[in-house]
Each structure stands twice: as structure tokens, then as C-alpha cells.
Amino acid sequence: MILTNHYYTMIHLVLICLCIESFSSLAADTISGNQTLSGNQTVVSSGGKFELGFFTPGASSKYYIGIWYKKVRNETVVWVANRETPILDSNSAQLKILDGNLVLLNESRAIIWSTDLNSTSSSKSSVVAVLGDDGNLVLRDGSGSNSTSVEPLWESFDNPSDTWLPGGRLAYDKRTGKKQRLISWKNTEDPAPGLFSLELDPKRKQYIIKWNKREQYWKSGAWNEHIFSDVPEMRLNYIYNFTYIDTANESYFTYSLYNPSDISRFIMDVSGQIKQLSWVSTDWILFWSQPRQQCGVYAYCGAFGSCNQNSLPFCNCLPGFKHKSESDWVLKDYSGGCVREIDLQCENNRSRSSYGREDKFLMQPYMSLPLHPQSVAVGSIGECKSSCLRNCSCTAYAYDENSCSLWNGELLNLQQLAQGDGNGRTIYIRLSASSSVFSGGKNNRGAVIGASLGSAVAVLALLAIVMAVMWRRRGKSVGSSNGVEGSLVAFGYKDLQNATKNFLDKLGEGGFGSVFRGTLPDSSAIAVKKLESIGQGEKQFRTEVSTIGTIQHMNLVRLRGFCSEGNKKLLVYDYMDKGSLASHLFHANELKVLEWKMRYEIALGIARGLLYLHEKCRDCIIHCDIKPENILLDSEFCPKVADFGLAKLVGRDFSRVLTTMRGTRGYLAPEWILGVAITAKADVYSYGMMLFELISGRRNSENSEEGRVKYFPSLAARVTVDGGDILGLLDAALDRNADVEEVLKICKVACWCIQDEEDIRPSMGQVVQILEGLMDVNTPPIPRSLQLFVESQERIVFFTDSTSASQSSQTKSNNSSTSSRSNSRTATSPTD
Template sequence: MSITLTSLELFLLLHLLLCLDFSSSLTIPLGSTLHASNRNHSWYSLSSAFSLSFIPAAIPGSYLFAVVFSNTVPIWSAGIVDSGGSFRLLRSGSLRLVNGSGATVWDSGSENQGVASASLEDSGNFVLLNRRNSTVWSSFAHPSDVIVPTQSFTVGMSLRSGSYSFHLSKNGNLNLKWNNSVVYWNLGLNSLIDGSNSISNLSSPSFVLKPNGVASILDSNLPNGGAISVYSSDYGEGNDVFRFLKLDDDGNLRIYSVSKGSEIQTQGWVAVVDQCQVFGFCGRFGICRYDDSGPKCECPSENFVPVDVNGMRKGCRRKVELEDCHGNEAMLDLEHTRFLTYQPEVSAQRFTLGIEACRVNCLVGSFCVASVPMADGSGVCFLKPPGFVCGYKNPSLTSTSSLKVCKPVLPYSLKKSDERWPIRVWIIAVVVIATLLCLVAVEVALWWCCCGNRSKFGALSTHHTLLEYASSAPMRFSYKELQRCTKGFKEKLGAGGFGAVYKGMLANRTVIAVKRLEGIEQGEKQFRTEVATIGSTHHLNLVRLVGFCSQGRHRLLVYEFMKNGSLDKFIFAAESGRLLSWEYRFSIALGAAKAILYLHEECSNCIVHCDIKPENILLDENFNAKVSDFGLAKLIPNDDRYWNMSCVRGTRGYLAPEWLANLPITSNSDVYSYGMVLLEIVSGRRNFEVSEETNHKKFSDWAYEEFEKGNSEAILDKCLHGDETVDMEQVRRMVQASFWCIQKHTSHRPSMGKVVQILEGIVEMSKPLAPNAIPDVSVT
């Protein structure tokens, strides 16, 4: 059957073809244009599931040009323009998005590459084709912030959203980055914790999201061609569900599902479960926390103000910049807070420090604006360099991060938005005041009842003191009580870098040692917090803190009394005339090592002593060693008066080289000091002494030369020659351990755990290196 067209019919058919709009065309010719002002004009795919359209953007009066699924979900975008903007397929073959002013917002860079036409495929891929229908450029090869099914995401591509980006590395790892540098999420074939590669022969890995909601890493060298990474929660459900993976502007990567014909997007998977763990989510200096509505951003304290009160995610700024402090800096402590420390942003700032040593190193160093102790018993601390600092707050966090600010340090105050019920506040205030007045009245009445008889009051006081002492918690004393206990601080036991110590007696006849701390300027609450930390540190070889006084300008600590005083009175026989047998010396050395090990590795927070010396190793009535003054470095103001190199807090002959080199003070600094003490316990001589016997060399240098010759006996205290209890194998181990401890480089020193094992003979160390010019410096 043949069909013939009349002239009229042929004319009408040609007219219809000429009047066809490109809005329903499969092939988009060169010279075509879409205008933001005419949103009804779009370019569609064959099935009309996808379109190239202008859709309203978040900013009123602006429009996003995008490949859109079901007229609602943008899966690729070129940028945002004003109402006068347009998207053009130029005759030169380039795609260009321009503003109403004619300024170019985006260009495909495909000019003069033989482009003949464009097409939007049913997969959502927007392509430029040459005359042989080969692809010159495609939106799948240049993704914006979304990956859709059948789209292959390969090495070198990236999704971007603001400061955030998503990448696939050559080793098969997926990662999220902030500012294209800080990696805050990592997942894939080689994302093991220890950094080792489980698969090393990948050829060209790619990441693909399948229509059923499974996201896989593919490579020809992988078993079965691929390895599944993640599943959407609605995996395999529904044939009419469109799934896509998107990098949102909050820095999180998610898989969404949307039913065809619907505008509701359902989250099926998220990369970073805790949004507050996304680096930079709350901007610079921003702190992220959760409330009933989700993650919220706030400033660290009243030392900061929001950059934009209507957009807290933009972060905060200092009221006074550090360069304007003029040396008046302080550390702002943020409880239950941790600043985010992802690699490689802090790779060069990771140290093994105690909490206070970490704060101190940050405060005095221009390279640091915040300290972040992990508070996991490892002693690891991060020093955050100047630049971008952000963190998160959670009541379950045990760590306290510190941020450098200009004094005065201001707490985080109540926001005006929270002051909504002033009448209720006044009612609560009146009730509280009335209650306090009633309690005061009751207390005064009880005092009159108990104090009518002086002796009766004394007995009651003694009873309560005994109960508090037995509870093992630090007691609080008044200054007058301690003045009375010590008879006006009459009997002085000694003095050290932190203050003088006096002998006293409690009401229950318990003998105590009272240390009057010097240079303490902390507020009472902060002082009591630090004392509580020291008081909760218990070990057989640590001096027990009985109580404290924080009254006005007075700061005192009350310790258990050590009958035999400090170790130096015994090991330097020429100074005291008293002598310790070898059996006692070895026991004291081992006990002190175990105490320092406990401070470094077994406390909830690593404590760096900073002043290990014989004067701080005390002996009880049975000559058991007990380390004293631990944790006191926390109480001393962290300013240049105590931490610059002209006034180092330490003692001649025991300071580690890093003190003098102005390097971070770590637990390894204590190891060095202990090594010096250990050598003195063996030799009974000060390490920095010089004599004719040592060829006018420092004793520690001369002792190493003798040890190298295998002559440990020459190092042994002459007073012990002939002592039958001397075990020369123990002598050798102690001398060997001491020289490993006093190595110049911190990386060569053993941990205190290893030192204890050496002393106990559990492990054997190789021959130690020469200590290498141990510094000799006098300090105040």
C-alpha cells in the first residue's frame, strides 16, 4: 500500500517540523540557548525523566542551572546566575553559563574540539558529540556534587560542595576532605588502621552506585571485579526508586532515595554518622554540640563573637586577636570538648605529653593556638597550629581541650534567646536565697550547741577530721587550721621549687607535711579542680595528698608525713653521714620507677612530673620510696616567668636537653631525669660533680666510659664496697638502664615501662649509645 501526500499535506508537515520546539528534542544543535527568565523552556532526555533546566536557588532572585531528575532533584549543576542569566551551546562547541551582565559563570572548555551537537541521555548524562556521535565532553566525567547509577566515578574526579570534596584515591580508598587537604573520613580497600595495604595491585579503580542502592569499588584486578563498600538502608527495595549519592553542603556524603513522581528524598546511608565529627562544620573556632533538634554551633566562650549571628556555621572570631595581647595570653579550658585533629593537618604536631605540659607548650609557643589531649591514658596530645580550629562538645567526653586567648578568660554566658522567663528567674533566685539563709541559721544554731563547751567542740572536730582522713578524699582546711597544726609554720622540713614544707599534726594526732605553694594565681574553683585530680592519683609509691587549703591568696597542700625524709639525705653519704644498703637502694630505684610509670601510662590522664630528683623521692619508716610533688606543674602559672629558658622549672643535673632547646616537654623528659637519679643511687655521687678521680670530667661522662670498659664496679658507691648484699648483676642493669634513659635524643630513650622491665631483669637491652654531651646548666 503506497502513501501519497498532497501538496497541502506536505506543506503542513514541513511547517510542523519547522515549528517544533527544542524543548522536546533529543539532539540539541549548536547555537541553542536556555534563559533563566523562561523556566518553561528546557531540554529533555528521550524518556523525559531528566531535563536541563533553570530552577530557583536558595538566594531569592537567583537560579541554578542543572540536570534535573523528575523536575525536582538536581544531579549535575553548572552554577548559579541571576534572572537575566542564560545557558548557551556556542557554535564554537563550548557550553557557557553567563550572568545577566554577560559575565561568564562557567565554561566547559570544549571550544574548537569538533563538537557538532549536544544530547541529554536517559541516564542523566549530558554529552557533547562530534559528527561521528563520539563523546567530546560529558557531565558524568565532570561531576559537581552528585553521583547517579551507571555513572563511573574514577581517580582524578571529585565531588565538591563549598569547602568540602569527595575523592577516590589510586589505592582504592574513598575519602572526604576539607579545603582539599584535611581528610576527615576514609573508607575503602586500603583503609586499615595501621595504614598497611591489603590490596596493592589495583589498575584503574572506579566507584559506582548501582540502581539497587549498593555502592561498589570496581577494578579488573579485584575478585569478581569489585568490592562492595556501602549499602543504602532500602537496598533492593522498589523498582521505581531513583537513588543518588550526594555531597551535601554540611560536608557529609549521603545516599538518597526518591520515588519517581515524588519530591520526598529519603536518606539511606550517611558517611559520617556524627555530624559534629565533620571538620569545619561549625566554621573557624566553632564548637558543635547536639540538642533535641540536632547539631548546633556555638562559640567557645565570651572571648569570641559569631561571624554572622544568623549563620552560626560561619564560625566565630576573636574579640581581641592574639597579636594584640602584648604577652597577656592565657589558656581557655573547655571541658568535655575536643578540637578535631585529622591527618595530615596535625601530623607534625602530635606529641606524647601530659595534659598540663601540653597546655604549657602551647601557651609559650607561637606555633600553637590550641592543645588537644586525647585523655585515653596514652598521653598523646595534639598542638594545633595557627589557622583553622574547630571542635565538638559532648558530655560523655572526658577530655578538656584548651584554646589560647587574650586575658581575661571569659566563660560562655547565657544567650539572650534563653532569657525568656525573667519572672521565673527572680522567683528561683528568691527561693535559693531564702533556702541559703535558713541553712546558715541552722548551722549557726548547731555551732552554738556544739561550741558551748570548748573541749566538746575539739572532740567533734577531731572526730570529723578522722572520718575525712579515713575516706581518702582530699580534705579542705582553713588557713588558720593549718597555721595551728604547724604551730605557726615553725618546723621547716625543707624547701623546693614549688615552696617550703613544714611539719604539722592534725587533731587526730596524725603527723603531716604542709607545703606552702608559691606563685599560685589560679581561682579557687580551678585550684580545687586540679587538687582533686592530684588527690585521685593513688599508688603505693606516690606520696598521698591528705588535703589542701584555698583561702584568699593562700594555697597550701597537706601530705602524709615521710619519717625518713628525702633520698638525697641517704645516697650522698658525705653530705649526711647516713648510708643505705644496696638492697634498699635497688628497692627504692624500682619503686620510684613504678611510680613514674603509673603517672605516665596508668593514670586516666598522663602526668609529666617535670622535676624528678632525689629530693622529690621520699622514704617512709620502712624506707619504701614515694615520689612527691607530682602534678604540681599544673598549679604553677603558665607564663614566661616560669617557663622561659632563663627560669626553667627544674634542677641542675636532672634537666633533659629538650628544656634547653625549647622543644616540647614530654614524658620522655621525666625518663631522662630518672636516669640521672638512677646513676646517683648506684654511685652515691652527684652527676655533675667534677674531680681528679674522674679526670676533670663530669661524673656521668666518666661513668659511661667505665661502663663501656665493662667496669661497673668502679661506678658503684665506694661506701658499698664489701657489702655482701650488693648484686653486681643488678648494678649492671641499673647502670645500663640509666645510660639508656639519659640519651640526648628523646626517641632513643625507653619508656618507663621498659625501664621497670630492665631493672627486674625481664628484658635485656643492647649496649647503650654514648649520652652525647649531656648539658650542664644552672637554673633557678
């Protein structure tokens, strides 16, 4: 009995040892011929960066073999083997070496994925799979003492899924014509190949994104040995080092990280955008994405879905249609699109004579039309409609200037544009006459007609008033005091020619035109902006007149009037004697140095002006381009927020607005890059970036004599948060002559304003209270985006340098956009 007990004890010990040996071997970086991987077992790369094993995406109950970051808290998968063939029970499945291949066996021991090598030059029994610290899974001959130098038999880098890791490549094989592609997941819970792919265009040495592998909707632009021409952000990219390789057999790009300790990746996202992300502290930070606008992704909303950049969600079904798959839309997979709520009558009744009675068309104005229409030669919109009705496959038509366009089958890439957008067209969508959108019949039609007539009467009345005012003022002395105080003056073009001496004294030139100094008959000085860009200038003109003409505040520049005669569009402002804030900060040798007390008052005045725009106007006005060039100083150095050409009005019933990217690089808030809805907090971010320049008297980003990039916000944040010589941050011209508490307060405010997540930035109302001494300010956290700079000042990754100073205080610099977004949040507050 004792012997028996010892016998069983020995057996248990042996089994335990075998289990320990088995698990410890799988904890290494290699799968050899006598090992299998199942259940929760994983393989970890030698440096501990990557892990290979079974995973389930999101709330899915399906299992896949994948590679993910070992040290990243949020499970981030970079490669998937069985994308299209998931398994239901990972404990019964096996990943193993079989006949010289790495294979995945399902619960029934059937091979559902394989490296698919026909033959190997080495012994099949010696083949091993090794997970590298670069995330590359390599199949190679494991025999010999120096097996790591053996040419790989197969590697995951040659078979990417949706992620391009440093050291990987997206190549074009010249011998076979085969292209390696990054292909998006279907949705966040399904890694099956989606509709969006990134591939190399070898003829033009550029990358392109395609929908369904056939419709190209984005290109990087040609490689010029430094950057891709259509990705200017790369000029200031200090994370990646791109290299182009062109051999007799293949051509490809590869990239490496300047700092090997960084964790970074490119992905072909489910959104149809290519994205560059880096892991910072606790979350992934998005540095850029292309296309910038979500609606720039072809067919993002699927068939009969309409993409609207000015709404959330971006995708909606056309009236009379419903989601094809509710579950897919919940997962933000819109590729399935929409289907009609009621089938077309013509599909059930093939009598041509009945088509016109049983199918109708819904008018959809301000649309970006689908591609590939069929053109039909007709003489009227009625004939165009009839041409579509005669063909049951015709689903929509559009008519414009004797041109009739028809579309057959599913409508793709429809985009709803803003009302008044010059690119908008009207399309007529075919629906069953029984569709709910036509219910109400005459009553609805009467309401529409009534509303249209009411709008027309209102517009005519407004035009009559405007014409009467212009006629009365036409013959009067320009700028005379006969006008109503606070109202805009409609100047004549000849009057402004005389006032500016035929536009002789040019103050400067900006993105939308030139600015000239002038003098009115009453001897008051004016600045006249002559809009020269017809396309953009018209839009700029309407925006500035409608925005600035309705507001008055001591810290906002005053628009005195305008001129609109044909293509001649001019804006007339008060002239600011002291020029722009930029001229005093960045050209101090030529002008009087701004003392600290004056800088503090300027910061407070700008904050008050923005507070008025954000909270005191009838509509919230987001300026969208706050920077030193757009802050003007009067004779008393009182700051005036100027240049509202990019301003965006937001009704009080809305908390945010979606708009195209605008503004100046270096001052853009992170949320711009995603094309998501912005709030007034975008101005807060720009204000914070400008505060840093007000403190230092220099551009936030500068090149040192050693050729390195110095980024002031990172230094200021570190000194502010960790403690240090706060007066050492000051403009050297001030010779440390400043109130240390005020400097610290301004630095804290600036750091709060540039937090990555807009929710924890202060409002301009809070900023004003802090600067007025009515509210205390806590020590801010260092923004996650700046943490990349804290250890080294040699690289710029997230934020970029601002544009050079404008030639004039009265003009706008050319717009250029680059920004990024952090998806993380910090649970803290800028104030007590």
C-alpha cells in the first residue's frame, strides 16, 4: 500500500513537471515541431513587446489567432491569422507546426488556416515559428547553432492584416504583379477583411487607398525622397524614418522609429482612413489621419446612405430607406448601407404605362452626386425624369443646364453638403408612391409651398431694404456721420479707391487678399481688405460681413462697412495704430518691447473678447484661427481680436458644430484632425498656444543653432508642473522683470487650455475669472501629447510650428492644417 502511494505520488510529480515544462516552453518566443498552442497559452517575444495567442475582439464570442502588444494596457491587435474563419472553442483548437507549415486546427481538427508553403529546403521536422520583438512572426529552419540568420520561409510582415509595424513593408512584386495590402477590419468586432485597403502604386511611388479594391479615393502623392507630396505633415514628423527600396524584383517602402523605445503603428482603420498612432503613457494618441474628412472616404455610408460632415453620426439613410442591418450600424459598420422601406412598384408591375403613377421621386438638394452617371440627351427636366421612369433599374436622376444624368442600381458615395455650398446639386431619388415620405399628399405640398412663398417674400423684403440703404448712401460722403451709429456702411468701390489712393499703401497680403491703408473724408484711418480670391473670397466675404457686422466689443475689431459691386468685394475696418501682436513679439528689435504688465493685460483683453464671442452673442461664434497675427493693438495697446473670415456660428441650441478643417498649424486643437464636431474649446486650445508665445516672445517651435528643434510648450509645462525657474521662461527682452505669481498663473492657464481632451479645458469665462483674480487655478497635468517632449527636446511629433509672421497686422496668413487627437481623458479640473 505504501509502495502504491509512492507510485501515484511519483506519477503526479511527473505530470506536474511535464505541465510546467509545457507551459514554460510556450512562454518563450518559439513554437517548435512538438508543441501546440491552445486555450489561454501564449507565446511572448524575447523582449516582451509582443504576444501571440487566441483572442476575442470586443464583445464577440469568436476566437482568432493574433499578435498584440504585450505592454500596452488596451489590447491592441496588430495581426490576425484566421481573419475569415473564426473558431468557437479555443481550448479544442490548436496552433502547431505540421508538415513544415504553421497551421491552425479547429475543434474538428480541420485545418482552417495555414502558412501554405508547398515545400521547404529544410527538414520539415526542424521548422519553428518565432515571434520577434518587432511583432514579426517568422517561420524558419530551426536546426543548427545559428538558426536566426537563416532566410525566413514565411513571415507575417509579408502577410499583413490592417496594421503596418515599423520594419514591415507594403511591397509590389515586379515578377508576379502581386501587391501587399493593408486591409481594414469589417468592424470593431470582426477582423474579416473590410472594404478599405492601402496599397503601393509603384508607377508613381505613392500609396493609395481604395474602396473594394477598385475605387481609389485618396493618394499620398509622389515620394520626393523626403516626404509624400500630399502629406505635408511629414515635414515635421520626427517619429518615423521612411525609406524607399527599388530592386529588380520588387519595390516597397519601409520605415523605422528614431527612438526604438517608442510604440507606434500605422493602421488601415474601419473608418476608411489611414491613421498614425503612438502610445503615450496610458492611451493611443492619433497624430494624423487621411483623408482628413470622414465623408472623404468613398461609399463610407454604403448604398443609399448619405454622409454628412456636419452631423453626428456621419451616416444616415436617405428618406424612404432603412438600415439594411441594424446590428452592423450599432457597430458603426455602415458598409451594408440602406434598403427601401417599400419596394419599387415597377419591380412588381412591368407595365410601362403604370410606372409614372406608381413610382415617384424625392428631391434631395445640396448633394454631392454619385460617380459614374449615365448621360442622356434630353431637352428638359421632365424628359430626364421620364427617361429614368422608363427603366426600372434607374434609381435616381439629376438635371442641370440641359444635362441629364441617370444612375442605375445602388447609389454610392452620396454626401449631404451644407446649404449654400456651391458644389451642391439636386438629385431626385426614386421611391415607391406608397412610401411614407409622400404621405399627407396635398397638405404636405401646401405646407412646402407656403414655406417657400414665405421665404421668398422675406428674401425680397430684405433685398429691398439693402438696396434702399445702398442707394441712399451711394451719393453721400464716404464714412460720413450721417449713418446710424453701429451700423455697417455700404461703400462704393470708387469711394474706396479714392480713400486708399487707388490702393497705393499696401499693408500686407494674406490668404484671401491684400490689405491697404486708407483715410476717409473725416480724416479717420481705415484698413481696406480687398478680397482677390473669387472662389474663397466670396465665402469669406459673406462670413465676415454676417459675423462681425452684428457684434460690438472693445476687444473685437470693428467692421465699419463693406463694398459689393460684382466681383469687387472689400471689407473696411478701423485701422489699428500699433499693428499686430505678432509684430511686437517676433520683431521686437524693430518695435517697442511689451512690458510684462502690458502682456498680462493683453492676455486678459483677448480672453474677454473670446468670452464675448462664445457666450455673450446671440449665437456662439467660434473664431477658429486665434494666433498673434490675428490680434491687433490700438494706439493704447488695447488688444482687438481680428479676422473673422474663418469664424463659425453655432446656434444656442447646439453644443458643437462639424466643419471643415480651418485655421493655422501650430494652433489647431487635436479634435480638428478627426473631422469631428468642434466646440468653442477649439478656440481655448489656440488661445493657450498663443499664451506660450506671449510669455516667451518667440515662436513655440524653433530650430536651435545645433540644428535641433526646440519646443517651448513642453519646457513651460515641465517647469510649471514640476517646479523650476518660472521667470526663466520669460522673453529675454524683459530681463526677468515680472510678477512671478502672474507668470505662474499665465503658465498654468496655458497648460490647462492645451489639454488633449476638450472636456477638461477651461471655458473662456473661467479664464477671464482666473486672470481677473476672482478664481484660483490648480496645477495642471502635463498634457499627454507633451509627454513625448519632456524627456527629449530633439523631436517634434504631435504639435507643429506655427506659420511665419504675416507681412501685415491686418492680414491673414495662408492656412495650413496639421493636428491630432488624444482619445484619453483626465479626471481633473482647472479650478477649485
